Amino acid sequence: MEQVSVISLWIALLLFGAAFALFIFHYLSRREQMNLRGVVVALAGWIALGVALILRAASAKHIPVVGAYESLALITWFLVGVYLVLELFTQVKALGLYVMPAAMLFLGVAWSSYSAPAGLMPDLQSDIVVLHVIVMFTAVGALYLAGFAALLYLLEERLLKRHRTGSVLGRLPSLATLDRLVYHATLFGVPFLTMGMVAGAIRAIAFGVEGWLYDPMVLLSLGAWAIYLALLYGHLRGGWGGRRAAWLAIAGLVVMLAIRFAAVPYWSGFHTYGG
């Protein structure tokens, strides 16, 4: 079963690669059907990744969030899922070109830190941990996307300001679309982040974990949470240009990435479950 899961993950990686190629072709040729095909292939990859995760969960007998391999694969699944929802159900189009490389990178890193499925350590066998993990991953998918959209926003804003109206500009979503995407993805992600943090705190208090508040991951999460709240506050109050929101979303992204790629493997006290 584990073998099938790994093969399925590889298929997902290949499909994301194929989708990326189609998106590049769409970018160059402007043939609308290429984008559509890319979306279909990305959807197939997303399903393959879902299958891989389910099989992995079945063979490890717990939700696949233990260790870098499982958690990165799950993050990728959420990220691509959010992208697909946007592509299929909203006016936000043509982001696949930017989402696919990130998905491939994450899956690649996941694979490079592959670990055999292991049983769940007793610490993690609790409902509140499951809740904590699921809402956190939802938040991470949405907030990563907000960060990527913010990067595009700043790029496009700069191009517009400098009158670089060349081929790149015409192929980016409109500035307003990206601005909305940053805001909506953040608005979607923050409640989940909040819930996840509360669930984590309850778990830590209930089990009497020593010094959990000073855990680097907890501190960084609090920092990210504050950044995102500032972003939402600024947006609701109005008066902020899109640029400031974009910078905040990027700051948030940096913190989130630091949590995932620095805090979890190297710094964390108790969140390190197999890297």
Place this chain on the structure above:
Amino acid sequence: MLVVVVGVSHATAALELRERLALDGGAALGVARALLAPGGVCEAVALSTCNRTELYMYARDASAARQAALELLAERAGVSPASLAPSTYSHAGEGAIEHLFRVVASLDSMVIGEYQIVAQIREAYETAREGGCTSVVFNRLFRHTLEVGKRVRTETAIGEKPVSVSSAAVDLAEQVFGHLEDTTALIVGAGETGELTATHLRARGVRDLLVTNRTLAAAQEMARRVGGRAVPFEDLEGHLVAADIVISSTSAPHCVVTRERVHRARRRRRGRPLFFIDIAVPRDVDPAIADLDGVFLYDIDDLEHVVARNRAEREKEAVRAEAIVVEELANVDAWLRALEVVPTIATLREAVERIRTSELERLGGRLSGLDDEQRAQVELLTSSIVNKILHLPTVTMKDVAGRDECYLYVDAVRTLFGLDGNGDGRAGARGEAHGAGEAGGARPGTAAAETAAGSEAGAAGGTAEEAGARRPAPGAGGDAGLAVP
């Protein structure tokens, strides 16, 4: 039989001559009808735009058709055919079809990549079709032409980037705001480019259009023309709060929109971006506003620059469009060639023979009881039935081979016997158009069969009503012929 075109365009004739040759709907139909002649032109479409007047004919004799068209045009222009001839061009056969494809692809247009020509060709074709001037060949050719027009525009970026200052400005606004439905535009000053841009913005669905000017009367006048509303010039700052897109084209010698004003307005805008297009010389908008967050400013130089680059880009895309034209030409060519009598007879015989042998094979088991002689008898019997059935159609087709309407018979036979069903001719059409082509292909054929039958009855009675035979009734052949997906 071949397609012939005679015409004048911006490349060959001055505006004054093109004006005299311009045809409105009724006149276009009149000209097409006048071209149709027994023994000469079988189908005709007259295309007239402000840049060209062209007559497309399906004719037996290219030079006769050419001469007839030239005379007709000369008559309309009020000059002699000899003096008109140097201003015209003419193509026949594949060249004419290539020309038509290049026209629909806007490769022959004054502004490469313009889109109107597709609608104009569609209208010209519809007019001719409803007037009964088209039949099998032009119904298919023009339908295919419109597909080519569509294909060129979806598969290349030929018409994508604007090549006029006003539409480039609107495009940039869309890059900032996405859809313009939720935006308000403010026009400052009464310049011509400003008005043109306002019209473009209106067309793209801008929600509210404010017009302001130092003299209120001028603002009101322009507001009426572009469908906006005039607002007092004194409250410019208030308008800057309401507006998202500002187009400025005053003749003021100094800046009308200062950085300070924009800065104050911006704070009341709750972070919404503000997009300035300054098409005035000297400039109306202080360039220093460009460093404010969420404020974008483009002046006339920037826009001209955009336009120049877009033009160059269209030229590049034109090369790809030419390739599509060549590709499509091959498709049509194969189909037109299939309309010949002799190969059709051969294909028909092959198809029926295939049915006969396959039926015999199917019965192989039951025939095993027969001895060799009996089996030979069965062979002979089936062959002779097939030959008897095919005899009359073959003779009739050979009979009409010399006549104008022979291709109608051919098309009918090909449709009735499904000769184009697998592999050759129109089945080779490219994937997307395939479904539409098949669906449309079956029905005009039926109509043609009816008319062909009618023509035969007429011929038998000694009074060949050629016009009636040649053209399907508008309702029958026409609608089916235009299978727009």
